Amino acid sequence: MKKNRYTIAVVQLNLNDVPENNLKKCTEWVRKAAKKGAEVISLPELYSSHYFCQSEDTDNFALAEPLYSTSFQAFSALAKELGVVIIVPFFEKRMAGVYHNSAYIIDADGSEAGLYRKMHIPDDPHYYEKFYFTPGDLGFKTIPTRKGNIGTLICWDQWYPEAARLTALQGAEVLFYPTAIGWHPKEKEEFGANQQGAWMNVMKGHAVANGIYVAAANRIGLEKYLPNTDGIQFWGSSFICGPQGEILAQASQDQEEILMAEVDLTLQENVRQNWPFLRDRRIDMYGGITKRAID
Numbered sequence: 348m349k350k351n352r353y354t355i356a357v358v359q360l361n362l363n364d365v366p367e368n369n370l371k372k373c374t375e376w377v378r379k380a381a382k383k384g385a386e387v388i389s390l391p392e393l394y395s396s397h398y399f400c401q402s403e404d405t406d407n408f409a410l411a412e413p414l415y416s417t418s419f420q421a422f423s424a425l426a427k428e429l430g431v432v433i434i435v436p437f438f439e440k441r442m443a444g445v446y447h448n449s450a451y452i453i454d455a456d457g458s459e460a461g462l463y464r465k466m467h468i469p470d471d472p473h474y475y476e477k478f479y480f481t482p483g484d485l486g487f488k489t490i491p492t493r494k495g496n497i498g499t500l501i502c503w504d505q506w507y508p509e510a511a512r513l514t515a516l517q518g519a520e521v522l523f524y525p526t527a528i529g530w531h532p533k534e535k536e537e538f539g540a541n542q543q544g545a546w547m548n549v550m551k552g553h554a555v556a557n558g559i560y561v562a563a564a565n566r567i568g569l570e571k572y573l574p575n576t577d578g579i580q581f582w583g584s585s586f587i588c589g590p591q592g593e594i595l596a597q598a599s600q601d602q603e604e605i606l607m608a609e610v611d612l613t614l615q616e617n618v619r620q621n622w623p624f625l626r627d628r629r630i631d632m633y634g635g636i637t638k639r640a641i642d
Contacts, residue, residue, distance in 0.1 A: 427457030
């Protein structure tokens, strides 16, 4: 019988290293989270390498891996051993010339519960993701697991209420956002507080609007591997919030941490009964949402 409560965790890490070391490190941190009682555990975006999208360099495609290879094999075995669900964001090589920013949802028995491919792909200074990633083609979906119904979106997806809503409408109890976001160091003093605040506020808004738990797993550390650039200072601040946007756990800006919180389905139902935003939607009036602009 499905439980009304289960414990989720996000792992905040510095991942500015080679894939073999990052795999070993992430395995150790997942073990720590499971030992603390976590049942669903998410790693940050593109866990296995530095954030290579700071430049447009074809050599970086060598970091991609085919489906069900290194990452899946390692974390599938770990999930089965520990009896936990693991969200593993990775750089997917689908075929020559077609690559995705993806995430496995690996069930507690080691099987693949689902696969998500990042839908919204940014192209900003030092976030040149369109050079590397084909937009996802699997849609927004909720993944049933042995622990609960999980929705997984990735980083830039977190700015889009449509993504959160469509995932929630399929029965997700929690939205996970594996993330790699930070400051351009020269902008931090002037714009940093507002940028970070907007990032948190938009996801808290998704929690409120959908009566859903939200968990964001970010990186930390300065990743500067290109000459004549300041790099990106990842701002950490990973967090978990409840269905009214209440912060249940929040990390620092600069420390490796495990955040944990309980998903309470009875509370979620109570919130949705008292704040019936899903009931009161005017679905007969939303046709324009599929247009780029309404003239």
